[in-house]
Structures are given as C-alpha cells and as structure tokens.
Ligand code: ADP
C-alpha cells in the first residue's frame with residue numbers, strides 16, 4: 001500500500017530482550033488523517049513498538065520517522081516536539097495532584113518527561129500552567145469530566161483515569177496520538193464516550209494509532225488495521241479483510 005502522506009514510518013525496527021525478539025523487523029506506516037488500528041495476540045509486541053516509536057526504548061536496529069524527520073534514538077520529549085504523543089496501557093499514578101493539576105503537567109511533552117520537570121523546576125512550570133489552564137478546562141468539559149477537576153487524581157476510577165490520560169495527551173495538541181488499550185477496564189458508557197472523543201478529534205485532524213484488545217471497539221473505529229504477530233507485521237487491511245484473513249485467525253488461536 002503506497003502511503004505518500006505518512007505521519008509515521010517504522011522501518012525494519014528491531015528490539016530484543018535477552019534472546020527474545022519482541023520487535024522483529026517491523027515495517028509499516030501510518031497515513032495522515034487515519035485512525036489506524038494495531039492489533040495482535042497478547043505478547044505480539046504492540047506495547048514494545050509504542051515504546052520504541054515514542055523514544056521510551058532505544059531500538060537495536062531500524063528507524064522511526066515522524067513527519068518526515070528521523071526521530072530514531074531521540075528522547076520521548078523530543079519525539080513529542082515532532083508531534084507524536086503516546087498514552088500508556090496502565091496510566092501512571094499522579095500522586096498528590098488533583099485531576100486539574102494532572103492535566104497541567106507539561107503540555108507539548110511526553111507525560112513522563114514533564115512529570116520529572118515539574119519537580120526539577122517548579123518555578124518554570126507555573127508560567128506555562130497559567131497559559132494552559134483555559135485549554136485544560138475546555139478539554140475536561142469536552143470529555144465531560146470537568147466535575148472531577150478538583151478530585152485527587154488517585155481517587156478516580158480506572159476508566160476515568162483513562163479519560164484523563166487521553167485528555168492530557170490532547171492538551172499537547174499532537175499531530176499523531178498513540179493510544180495503548182484505551183478502553184481496557186473501562187465501563188461501556190465511558191468506552192462509548194472515549195470512542196466519540198477519538199472520532200471527534202480525528203475529524204479535527206488528529207491522526208491515531210490505536211492498540212486495542214476489544215475487537216469490536218477497534219474494528220468499528222479503525223481503518224486500516226495493522227496486525228502484529230511475534231514482533232512482525234503479519235498483514236494490513238480493512239477491518240473486514242483482516243477479520244476474514246486465515247493467517248490472522250491462526251495467529252490469535254496459536255497465541
Ligand atoms: P503486547 O503489548 O503485544 O501484549 P509487549 O510488547 O508488551 O506485547 O511484549 C512483547 C514481548 O516482549 C513479551 O514477550 C514481553 O514479555 C517482552 N517484553 C516487553 N517489554 C519487556 C521488557 N522491558 N523486558 C523484557 N521483556 C519485555
């Protein structure tokens with residue numbers, strides 16, 4: 001599939017842990033404007049791929065390109081500066097912060113980096129905080145979680161935490177947003193809300209790469225869908241194409 005306007009290109013990416021190739025010559029691209037799904041059995045290497053793309057892991061080989069720039073080996077905050085933000089399968093606990101404060105931790109940076117910066121340079125952060133307060137309030141309202149703004153970020157449900165994580169990522173206004181299992185552990189009402197938000201943001205121009213175990217969720221939302229198996233791209237296609245592909249069915253049954 002030729003992709004002339006790719007916002008993300010992964011080429012021959014490799015990463016091993018001990019003797020295990022978690023990422024094994026993975027190659028694919030994400031076309032600008034799409035919601036691209038990334039599926040595969042447990043342990044296929046989906047989260048590892050996100051860690052490699054976003055600079056949290058350093059690859060053993062291969063390259064990652066964001067918006068035409070080679071970002072291989074860059075730090076997470078540098079990758080974020082090139083327009084790529086990711087969320088985590090398990091959102092990090094934001095101890096001692098309200099939801100609103102958690103929202104304000106470091107726009108334009110990967111959450112992990114900015115979290116460190118907040119403590120390293122508290123004075124420097126407060127200025128950008130005030131500049132982004134209005135945006136944070138607006139996004140909390142968009143996500144219908146503004147009533148949680150003053151609650152401790154550790155006191156909300158797992159599903160609400162996932163919404164806050166997505167809202168925080170959106171505050172950074174990324175061109176491409178990588179979501180790692182956004183509806184895992186989220187109740188159906190919140191999952192529906194999340195789906196609507198992803199669609200709305202996509203219509204406004206954000207490109208998504210979406211890992212999701214919930215097949216119905218990902219098949220309904222994403223097109224195309226990239227299938228990962230044992231660290232490599234097995235195939236890519238439309239939801240219907242992938243669903244009826246014997247190799248995909250086999251990979252899931254075998255995994
Ligand atoms: P998925 O997200 O598709 O379920 P992962 O990327 O989490 O898969 O894991 C792929 C493989 O890499 C698994 O076998 C996992 O145990 C291994 N793995 C992932 N991260 C690490 C790590 N930091 N250290 C050692 N092994 C890892």
Ligand code: MG
Pocket residue numbers: 046047048089
């Ligand atoms: Mg995973």
